[in-house]
Amino acid sequence: MRVAIVGFGMMGRQIAQVFAQRGHDVKAMDTYPEALKAGTLEIENGPYGLKTAVAKGKLSMEEMQQALTRIHTTSNMAEACKDADLVIEAAIEELKLKRELFNQLDSVTQATTLLASNTSTISITKIAEQANHRQRILGMHFFNPAQISKLVEVVQGKETSQDTLRTSQALSQIVLD
Numbered sequence: 241m242r243v244a245i246v247g248f249g250m251m252g253r254q255i256a257q258v259f260a261q262r263g264h265d266v267k268a269m270d271t272y273p274e275a276l277k278a279g280t281l282e283i284e285n286g287p288y289g290l291k292t293a294v295a296k297g298k299l300s301m302e303e304m305q306q307a308l309t310r311i312h313t314t315s316n317m318a319e320a321c322k323d324a325d326l327v328i329e330a331a332i333e334e335l336k337l338k339r340e341l342f343n344q345l346d347s348v349t350q351a352t353t354l355l356a357s358n359t360s361t362i363s364i365t366k367i368a369e370q371a372n373h374r375q376r377i378l379g380m381h382f383f384n385p386a387q388i389s390k391l392v393e394v395v396q397g398k399e400t401s402q403d404t405l406r407t408s409q410a411l412s413q414i415v416l417d
């Protein structure tokens with residue numbers, strides 16, 4: 241699966257690692273180049289990062305290297321998201337920004353791409369309100385630290401379709417593997 245992460249801060253990094261560690265290609269996007277660099281370093285060296293997983297015997301060195309090569313970073317949203325099967329937005333917790341991001345995501349992704357927000361507190365219905373394809377927008381709320389929490393809340397907006405919910409529930413099983 242191809243996963244795009246929009247917002248490579250604390251949660252975006254954790255979510256990117258979860259998918260890359262389980263064999264999925266990840267493109268991470270952030271408007272701040274420093275966040276892209278820091279994020280990649282944290283995935284490798286952070287307290288819940290890949291080297292820690294190797295030290296605990298949960299991952300081999302080879303698996304760690306493979307996971308790292310699956311993560312690509314960019315500051316260009318279209319480049320990150322154009323081929324994605326699933327986009328997870330993990331930018332800062334502001335309704336105005338998230339609305340703008342989902343309007344852009346609506347136009348730069350394929351019609352079948354699921355568009356998820358990791359918001360903790362904002363209504364998915366409100367985030368999706370001004371987008372054209374509201375049926376494919378939903379919440380996928382990962383918990384901190386996502387690498388070990390084994391839990392994702394799937395959140396339905398007023399116009400999220402049943403197909404979107406079913407697919408996202410299947411995808412969220414990835415964190416349980």
Ligand SMILES: NC(=O)c1ccc[n+]([C@@H]2O[C@H](COP(=O)([O-])OP(=O)(O)OC[C@H]3O[C@@H](n4cnc5c(N)ncnc54)[C@H](O)[C@@H]3O)[C@@H](O)[C@H]2O)c1
Nearest residue numbers: 247248249250251270271272275330331332333359360384
């Ligand atoms: N912190 C937590 O424990 C936690 C847990 C679950 C969910 N969340 C949710 O996850 C989301 C991210 O939280 P966080 O703690 O990772 O925040 P954070 O501040 O660590 O990261 C946010 C990132 O978004 C980036 N960003 C800002 N504007 C952007 C834009 N226009 N396009 C792309 N990236 C942009 C910032 O550069 C930053 O790297 C929020 O919605 C938050 O509510 C947070």
